[in-house]
Amino acid sequence: MGFVEKKLPADAPVSAKALNWVDSRFPLSKLWNDQWGQYYAPKNFNWWYIFGSLAMLVLVIQIVTGIFLVMHYKPDANLAFASVEYIMRDVPWGWLVRYMHSTGASAFFIVVYLHMTRALLYGSYRKPRELIWLFGVGIFLALMGEAFFGYLLPWGQMSYWGAQVIVNLFSAIPFIGPDLSLWIRGDYVVSDATLNRFFAFHVIAIPLVLLGLVAAHLIALHEVGSNNPDGIEVKDNLGPDGHPVDAIPSHPYYTVHDAFGVVIFLTIFSAVIFFAPEMGGYFLEYNNFLPADSLKTPPHIAPVWYFTPYYSVLRATTSQFMYALIAGVAAYVALLILKSRLSGAMKMVAAVVGLAVIIGMLVFDAKFWGVVLMGASVVILAGMPWLDHSPVRSIRYRPTWHKYVLILFGITFVVLGYLGVQAPTAGRTLLSQVCTFIYFGFFLLMPWWSRAGQFKPVPSRVTFHPH
Amino acid sequence: MSNDKQVDSGRRVLLAATCAAGGVAGLATAGAFVSTFQPSERAKAAGAPVEVDIAGMAPGELRTVEWRGKPVWILKRSQEMVSALPKLDDQLADPKSQRNPDELTPEYARNEYRSIKPEILVAVGICTHLGCSPTTKLQPGPQPSLPDDWQGGFLCPCHGSTFDLAGRVYKNKPAPDNLQVPRHMYAGDTKLVIGKDEKGEA
Numbered sequence: 001m002g003f004v005e006k007k008l009p010a011d012a013p014v015s016a017k018a019l020n021w022v023d024s025r026f027p028l029s030k031l032w033n034d035q036w037g038q039y040y041a042p043k044n045f046n047w048w049y050i051f052g053s054l055a056m057l058v059l060v061i062q063i064v065t066g067i068f069l070v071m072h073y074k075p076d077a078n079l080a081f082a083s084v085e086y087i088m089r090d091v092p093w094g095w096l097v098r099y100m101h102s103t104g105a106s107a108f109f110i111v112v113y114l115h116m117t118r119a120l121l122y123g124s125y126r127k128p129r130e131l132i133w134l135f136g137v138g139i140f141l142a143l144m145g146e147a148f149f150g151y152l153l154p155w156g157q158m159s160y161w162g163a164q165v166i167v168n169l170f171s172a173i174p175f176i177g178p179d180l181s182l183w184i185r186g187d188y189v190v191s192d193a194t195l196n197r198f199f200a201f202h203v204i205a206i207p208l209v210l211l212g213l214v215a216a217h218l219i220a221l222h223e224v225g226s227n228n229p230d231g232i233e234v235k236d237n238l239g240p241d242g243h244p245v246d247a248i249p250s251h252p253y254y255t256v257h258d259a260f261g262v263v264i265f266l267t268i269f270s271a272v273i274f275f276a277p278e279m280g281g282y283f284l285e286y287n288n289f290l291p292a293d294s295l296k297t298p299p300h301i302a303p304v305w306y307f308t309p310y311y312s313v314l315r316a317t318t319s320q321f322m323y324a325l326i327a328g329v330a331a332y333v334a335l336l337i338l339k340s341r342l343s344g345a346m347k348m349v350a351a352v353v354g355l356a357v358i359i360g361m362l363v364f365d366a367k368f369w370g371v372v373l374m375g376a377s378v379v380i381l382a383g384m385p386w387l388d389h390s391p392v393r394s395i396r397y398r399p400t401w402h403k404y405v406l407i408l409f410g411i412t413f414v415v416l417g418y419l420g421v422q423a424p425t426a427g428r429t430l431l432s433q434v435c436t437f438i439y440f441g442f443f444l445l446m447p448w449w450s451r452a453g454q455f456k457p458v459p460s461r462v463t464f465h466p467h
Numbered sequence: 468m469s470n471d472k473q474v475d476s477g478r479r480v481l482l483a484a485t486c487a488a489g490g491v492a493g494l495a496t497a498g499a500f501v502s503t504f505q506p507s508e509r510a511k512a513a514g515a516p517v518e519v520d521i522a523g524m525a526p527g528e529l530r531t532v533e534w535r536g537k538p539v540w541i542l543k544r545s546q547e548m549v550s551a552l553p554k555l556d557d558q559l560a561d562p563k564s565q566r567n568p569d570e571l572t573p574e575y576a577r578n579e580y581r582s583i584k585p586e587i588l589v590a591v592g593i594c595t596h597l598g599c600s601p602t603t604k605l606q607p608g609p610q611p612s613l614p615d616d617w618q619g620g621f622l623c624p625c626h627g628s629t630f631d632l633a634g635r636v637y638k639n640k641p642a643p644d645n646l647q648v649p650r651h652m653y654a655g656d657t658k659l660v661i662g663k664d665e666k667g668e669a
Contacts (some may be wrong), residue, residue: 161599165625168598187510189536197504295531295538295592297600299624315626319639365643367596423612424627 035222040247041254042228044462048122049226050261051115057262058108059214065101066203073153075199077192080155081291099277105147106283107269109306112140116381120406123393124227130385132224135217137382142210144378147306149202152195156288157298163198164190165301169314172368189294230462231393237461246462282421300423308420309413313377313439315424316432317370325369326361328437329354332444339448373436380443387446392458399453409442516662518654521587529603531592534661538592538600539649541659548632549585551618559635566644571595573664576648581633589651589661590634592621596642599625605632621646 005024008017022028033039072091074083087094116136119125125133152163167190171181186193225235225247234244248254278284282305287298303311317325333354337347361369390398395406412435419432514535524530526545531538556562564572564581575583582588592600601621609615612622613629621630626641634646652664662668 161625165597165599168596171598182506183504185506186504187506187536188514191510191536193507193510294536295533295600297602297624299602301599301625315641318641367641367643370641423624425612 035218036255037249037251039222039250040234040243041226041250042234042244042246042462043248043253044228044230044246044464045226045254045257046229047261048114048118048229050258050265051111051118053258054111054261054265055108055115056214057265058104058111059210061100062104062108063207065097065104066207068097069101070203075153075196077155077195077292080153080195084154096273099273102284103269103273103277103279105150106279106304106306107272108143109147112143113306116140117410120384121395122227122229123231123388123390123395125384126227126231126388126393127385128224129221129227132217132220133385134382135213135220137379138213139210139217140381141378142206142213144307146202146206146210147304149198149206151304152190152198153202154288155195155292157290157292158285158288158301160190160292160294161297161301162303163194167194169371169374172365172371174364174368177368191294227393228462229394230396230459232458232460232462234462246464302421305417305421308418309416309439310374310377310420312416312420312432313436314370314374315420316429316436317366317373318429319366321433322361322366322369324433324437325373326358328440329357329361335448373440377436377439380440383443387443388450389447390450390455392455394458396463397456397458399455401453402450405442405449408438412438412442514662516660516668519659519661520657521659522657526586527605529605532661534591534649539661540588540590540592540603542588542590542632544580544586544588544632546586548619549580552631552633553579555618555631555635558637559631560638560640560643561645562635564635564645571644571647573648573650575664579633581635581645581648583651583653587659588633589648589659591647591649593647594623594625594628594642595636595644595646596623596626596628596640599623601628601630601646 003024006020008020012020019029023030069087072083072087072094074080084098087098089095091097119133119136148163148166152159167181167184169181170184171177173180182188184194185191186197225233225244228234234246237245239245272279272283278286285302285304287301290298302308333350336342336350336354340347342350390402392398395403416432416435416439419428419435422428517532517534517539519530519532519541521530521541521543524541524543526543527548528543530541532541533539562579564577568574568577572581580588581590594601601623604610604613604617604622605619607617607619609617612627618631620632621634623629623642628640628642629637630642630646631637634648636642636645649661650664650666650668651659651661654660
């Protein structure tokens with residue numbers, strides 16, 4: 001087949017001719033229309049739907065500020081701390097770029113946590129959007145890696161000891177652990193070798209993965225279409241033009257909507273950068289303004305706020321708590337065998353796995369299981385599409401008490417986060433252990449509670465009141 | 468043509484062999500990249516033993532020296548401190564230093580004070596939980612984050628593990644093991660060598 005270029009009239013504007021020239025060689029207009037311009041989104045989006053676009057904006061901010069920081073930063077244990085102070089004091093406007101980057105990290109997590117809350121509220125992870133959700137969990141993991149690797153780079157006290165603790169988590173793995181953490185550090189302690197490889201991960205390896213996952217997340221979304229606050233499928237109700245009657249093209253409608261959200265976000269973001277860039281020690285910790293000292297751990301070390309819920313789960317796992325965990329695993333296996341719709345073979349598998357876990361809990365240290373639980377508390381999110389068995393997607397048409405379950409989960413998450421920044425005491429440890437049970441219970445019992453109760457009738461059209 | 472879809476078994480074998488050879492080469496290359504993560508020769512060479520002069524240390528004095536990038540504590544314990552050690556045995560997770568003795572406690576320190584000379588404790592000041600350096604809490608008595616009957620010892624600021632004055636870990640704490648006693652020896656009465664003993668370098 002020969003190459004056919006669309007013929008435009010001779011008096012067409014130059015811009016139209018140029019676009020036509022490109023479109024014949026690269027699907028520029030098609031990409032724009034598929035991904036945004038003619039992407040039909042449900043018209044009943046509420047303010048929860050701003051956070052996807054905001055996450056994209058923060059990603060761009062982080063990449064741009066990151067590139068400019070790398071121009072002045074030195075990934076060398078002897079020079080790193082001073083080079084960050086050089087950026088802050090001597091590079092013209094360097095403080096602004098650095099504060100944009102450090103505040104951007106916290107903003108990224110705030111935006112992403114709210115974005116995930118939206119998905120929980122309206123069941124956005126349900127069929128056919130499982131892959132969107134899984135790519136999203138991948139993005140979240142990459143983001144956590146990015147934040148962890150990046151936090152070592154200023155080479156302050158918190159950078160150093162935070163990395164020391166997290167890398168040592170791997171040494172808890174039976175048999176291969178100590179060699180594995182040595183391999184990750186590249187030295188017997190966190191050192192220049194560690195700093196250099198973390199720098200490579202932070203500035204190139206993880207960002208590449210992150211961008212790939214973001215592209216996959218968006219392509220999957222635009223393939224199946226967006227969910228909405230009513231949790232109904234707008235594609236079930238097509239108009240004569242072949243587009244859903246309850247959807248509108250993203251451009252110009254959601255372009256304007258998002259631009260408005262961006263203005264509000266940037267107002268708050270700027271206020272933080274200019275007036276509270278350290279956020280009272282939550283965005284940038286005080287101890288990180290001291291150079292790393294391998295001989296002295298600061299008196300109180302805690303991860304940055306966005307990691308603290310998982311960190312609390314780690315700390316909650318003491319050797320006495322292991323007995324509670326064993327009882328929990330035994331009870332859960334009994335529940336699976338007696339009260340689930342799994343096949344006989346699957347129940348056998350559950351019993352064998354449960355038994356193996358209980359034996360493992362008796363054999364290996366609590367330290368190892370703390371690491372396992374901390375990892376599980378993040379990865380368990382990936383199971384959402386298959387754990388939720390409710391007949392409706394949106395919280396709007398679920399039994400009212402489901403809202404309280406969700407609120408209890410939210411409170412548990414915040415309490416775990418709060419406990420993670422506090423010094424451990426006996427009472428706080430007990431509270432974090434209770435919260436750990438509620439946290440995992442929310443997910444693991446979801447197949448049962450999510451289909452219990454009186455569900456409300458789901459409308460056939462979205463709830464929408466024009467302004 | 469009808470023989471378009473016939474499989475030429477000779478070529479199929481060549482194809483499989485090529486894939487296998489390519490796979491082996493790919494794995495070997497990946498192995499090289501994975502190996503670059505291991506400690507470099509320079510990092511390995513940097514672990515030379517350290518000599519410390521401990522003349523003139525007062526009882527209750529703690530000195531920190533750097534060995535392989537880690538803090539090593541030298542604590543001169545008073546007579547009362549040493550004699551109080553066996554009384555704590557029932558509160559400790561591993562009072563006799565029996566867990567991982569090869570790694571944590573050299574033979575000459577497998578005694579109730581975990582040292583060569585009863586009054587001089589030599590221990591790596593790195594918590595066996597997740598590698599923070601515990602803070603010294605040598606003063607006995609009630610204080611924040613510590614039990615009221617505190618006998619003096621070390622408190623890890625990260626996850627609250629506590630150790631006694633012989634670096635032995637208390638029961639039901641996140642840290643599973645006692646603090647490591649590095650291989651060390653005396654090269655004279657007041658000269659301590661850390662990272663080396665009669666059997667050679669650690």
